[in-house]
Amino acid sequence: MNDLSRNYINGQWVDWNGDTLDVHEAGTGEVIARVPSSGREEMEQAIAAADRAFENWSESTLEQRIKVLEQLHAGLKERSGEIAETICREVGMPIKLATAIQAGMPATMTKSYLKLLQDFPFTEQYGNSEVQYAPVGVVGCITPWNYPLHQVILKIVPAIAAGCTIVLKPSEIAPQSAYILAEILDGTDLPKGVFNLVSGLGQTVGDTLIKHPDVRMVSFTGSTRTGNLIAHAAADDFKRIALEMGGKSASVVLPDADLGAAVKGTVNNCLLNSGQTCTALTRLLVPADQHDEACELAAAAVAKMTPGNPLEETTRLGPLASAQQRDRVFDYIRLGIEEGATLVAGGPEAPDGCDQGYFVKATVFGNVKPDSRIAQEEIFGPVLSIIPYSDEAEAIRIANGTEYGLSGAVWSADQDKAKKVASKLRTGQVTVNGGAFNPQAPFGGFGHSGIGREFGKWGLEEFLEVRSLQL
Numbered sequence: 001m002n003d004l005s006r007n008y009i010n011g012q013w014v015d016w017n018g019d020t021l022d023v024h025e026a027g028t029g030e031v032i033a034r035v036p037s038s039g040r041e042e043m044e045q046a047i048a049a050a051d052r053a054f055e056n057w058s059e060s061t062l063e064q065r066i067k068v069l070e071q072l073h074a075g076l077k078e079r080s081g082e083i084a085e086t087i088c089r090e091v092g093m094p095i096k097l098a099t100a101i102q103a104g105m106p107a108t109m110t111k112s113y114l115k116l117l118q119d120f121p122f123t124e125q126y127g128n129s130e131v132q133y134a135p136v137g138v139v140g141c142i143t144p145w146n147y148p149l150h151q152v153i154l155k156i157v158p159a160i161a162a163g164c165t166i167v168l169k170p171s172e173i174a175p176q177s178a179y180i181l182a183e184i185l186d187g188t189d190l191p192k193g194v195f196n197l198v199s200g201l202g203q204t205v206g207d208t209l210i211k212h213p214d215v216r217m218v219s220f221t222g223s224t225r226t227g228n229l230i231a232h233a234a235a236d237d238f239k240r241i242a243l244e245m246g247g248k249s250a251s252v253v254l255p256d257a258d259l260g261a262a263v264k265g266t267v268n269n270c271l272l273n274s275g276q277t278c279t280a281l282t283r284l285l286v287p288a289d290q291h292d293e294a295c296e297l298a299a300a301a302v303a304k305m306t307p308g309n310p311l312e313e314t315t316r317l318g319p320l321a322s323a324q325q326r327d328r329v330f331d332y333i334r335l336g337i338e339e340g341a342t343l344v345a346g347g348p349e350a351p352d353g354c355d356q357g358y359f360v361k362a363t364v365f366g367n368v369k370p371d372s373r374i375a376q377e378e379i380f381g382p383v384l385s386i387i388p389y390s391d392e393a394e395a396i397r398i399a400n401g402t403e404y405g406l407s408g409a410v411w412s413a414d415q416d417k418a419k420k421v422a423s424k425l426r427t428g429q430v431t432v433n434g435g436a437f438n439p440q441a442p443f444g445g446f447g448h449s450g451i452g453r454e455f456g457k458w459g460l461e462e463f464l465e466v467r468s469l470q471l
């Protein structure tokens with residue numbers, strides 16, 4: 001059992017002797033770690049440390065910031081095996097994928113910011129004005145469990161690059177990689193107080209962080225419900241907010257598309273991390289006359305997703321991160337059946353041979369009504385809804401017909417046609433004919449999916465205030 005009864009405040013590990021929170025292994029349900037359920041006082045100490053460190057760090061040179069990020073990048077690479085296994089156990093993502101994504105992406109994103117910083121203009125000249133980009137101040141970072149290190153990196157790397165100081169409250173369900181990160185940062189040249197880590201519950205330490213007057217920005221990834229609380233709290237003293245929240249993304253298959261490739265690409269995307277992915281393509285929109293064939297193809301594709309122990313190299317579908325999440329997904333599958341959708345594959349139970357841990361069968365529903373709850377609400381599990389449409393206008397209407405707007409996909413034999421339809425989707429990113437993920441392209445949502453963007457220069461600009469000097 002990994003005893004992590006400590007917080008990282010002002011460049012020091014501070015032991016914690018109060019209540020702790022158990023961290024469970026997704027594949028077995030066993031307790032594998034303990035972290036502090038810290039109080040408001042610890043959070044206040046961390047915010048004070050970040051506040052004290054701000055003046056100096058805000059005036060650090062770009063070379064100093066780059067050096068720290070290079071050290072961070074080296075540390076992430078060095079500890080990538082440990083990071084992958086830790087997150088595989090906590091979240092349930094199969095080890096092969098966890099190695100590439102959960103451990104690989106944080107290093108990739110850090111590297112991409114190092115490249116960006118080579119020529120990012122922190123000052124620009126406009127006529128007789130010098131426009132300066134200044135760090136926003138103390139930033140509170142609050143993160144979820146599904147990509148626990150990646151989501152932290154997307155905040156702290158641009159925040160450090162901008163000259164901000166940071167208090168991180170990681171997810172209490174998957175907190176261990178944040179401790180690895182703090183250990184790495186502790187070994188860099190980052191001055192004390194620039195990065196602080198406080199473990200605990202949202203309603204206590206998270207609440208203190210989002211309401212504290214010395215915190216000038218909250219960068220949050222998580223549910224729309226919590227994002228809403230943060231937006232309200234931030235309004236009281238005009239904190240800046242960046243919110244990355246839920247999704248119900250549509251994969252739109254146009255009549256001329258290669259149906260086999262579109263269904264395969266959508267199923268793989270939907271089931272990534274057992275559906276615990278905010279950008280998951282959870283609605284597959286197909287021409288009505290191709291609906292039955294799409295259902296058959298989807299059933300065949302999910303049958304290939306071998307479920308099992310996420311630590312095994314051959315496993316393609318792991319468990320969910322918690323018992324609560326598993327039960328919530330079972331409820332949604334039961335609801336889909338009650339709502340009259342056709343159960344094409346899966347169901348509200350664990351796959352055969354997966355009795356321990358938090359497993360859910362990969363599930364496909366056909367003939368799903370666009371307004372039904374399983375087509376409108378984020379399930380966050382391995383559940384795909386296939387929705388038939390009559391014409392292109394209806395497909396676009398259905399795709400845009402949820403409160404979310406995080407991601408999407410369009411498939412067509414004609415790339416220009418696909419781009420035209422993609423441009424009509426009210427969503428932050430669209431994959432056209434399976435286009436590759438790009439760490440430099442902006443990431444974020446329309447509507448209830450978010451405010452602001454992460455990745456690339458857009459992610460850095462979130463942490464910068466703009467000052468103009470008239471000369």
Ligand code: NAD
Pocket residue numbers: 142143144145146147151169170171172200201202203205206207210221222223224225226227229243244245246247277278378380406445449450
């Ligand atoms: P959550 O909102 O329950 O928790 C996220 C974080 O917020 C946790 O650290 C939690 O402790 C904290 N929190 C909870 N209540 C709080 C409060 N009152 N004040 C301050 N902090 C509080 O979300 P979750 O269940 O951990 O994560 C799943 C959700 O995250 C999904 O809805 C998913 O779509 C979303 N998500 C979005 C993105 C994105 O980039 N758009 C990425 C990953 C996950």
